[in-house]
Amino acid sequence: MLQLQQIQQARDTITPTLSPTPLILDHVLSDRLGRRVWLKGELFQRTGSFKSRGALNWLRTASADELAGGLGAVSAGNHALGLAWAARAMGAAVTIVMPENASPFKVEGTRRLGAEVILHGDINDAWALMHRLVEERGLTLVHPYDDERIIAGQGTVGLEILDQAPEAGAILCPVGGGGLISGISVAVATRQPSLEVIGVEPEGAASMAHAWQHGAPTRLESVATCAKSLAAAVVGELTYPLCRTGVASLARVDEPAIRHAMQHLLYHAKLMTEPGAAVGIACLLDDVVALPPSGDIVVVITGGNLGREELQAFL
Incomplete structure (x- = not known):
């Protein structure tokens, strides 16, 4: 199983080239929920995502x-x-x-x-x-998510959140194949186990929930979602047990909720994100997750790579 030391080594490896991404306060959601909601801006990372x-x-x-x-x-x-x-x-x-x-x-x-x-x-x-x-x-x-070196690199997002948001009670993280949330959960479990890591999937590609239901990674026959970055048909042999151990719960959001979240990010948070990056916001706007009673909420905004025609559908 992946260890915190590997994530720390990954941070040492990539930090000379990749800078930490910022936390941005979502004022509208914070006012609505009565607690601070921070957006972890991975869309500002090199190549436009955490990858x-x-x-x-x-x-x-x-x-x-x-x-x-x-x-x-x-x-x-x-x-x-x-x-x-x-x-x-x-x-x-x-x-x-x-x-x-x-x-x-x-x-x-x-x-x-x-x-x-x-x-x-x-x-x-x-x-x-x-x-x-x-x-x-x-x-x-080079597997996109089921590789320890890949997961360790993605886990550096978790280390940054721990440093940037010491009062966080929960992290909401989009889930595709599970590499990002696996790395974050390892970092959190070791350094701050009381912090809940919650995964969010699109209804049409809920591959991690499918794996949890079957007790092992099990391939979906098809995937259908506007959140194409989360459209993994099966989670990893490595990411499944890491998520089962370190993730508190999973939530699902439908296509209208994702579109609503995209509009929120565009018009209220002033962020142009891709649909897969918006599922955590969709989860909060639709109130489909049980949050811990206290603490800040950190939502990982995983990427912002979409073209003009793709963006048009959400305006």
Whole structure:
């Protein structure tokens, strides 16, 4: 199981390049709830999301053999951007398979960073193709969430929250494959176990809740949500037990709630986020989670990578 020391080492590894992201007070939600609601601004991180943390930690701890044949990954977009950015600095070739409905903004951004991008089917089809490419090309798979070095890098978000919000009672974190919330939960469990970590998933891609229900990672037959960054069909063999141990509860939000949250972030918090980053806000606006009785609330705003046409649907 991942240990706090690995997350601390990851922080030492990435800090010379990646600065901590800010906490921003959401005045409207704070007034509504009668307690401070802080937004952890991962949309301000390099490549526009938290994913650059794990990618950079992975690249900087990779062996020469791992890099020699090139890297491969499956991604809805943010892992692709983070990995392509981190790999470019080290001269490593990257091949990304993305589902055909991936954000054009993220596809183009990944290609500009020098990665080969292949659009193929849905997320399950994309994984099947990547496994074939690993065999055929000798690529090293860099899993978007089920890798200890990736999880440790994402866990640095948790260390920053602990330093920035000492009066926090709960952290609301979006859940896709579970890498971010796993890393945060390890950091929190060791340093401040009374702080509740709560996961939030879209109804149409509740893969962690599905795993909890079945007692193991179990693939969803299909995913359908505007929150494409959270559209993992199955959680990880590593992230499942970490979340089962360190996450207090899971909540789900529907598509109208996500759209409402996007509008709140745009018009009230003045943040242009992507839909997957808004699910924690949706959870608070729709009052679908049991919060601890006291303490500040920290909502992780995971990313802000969306194009003009995608944004238009939420205005």
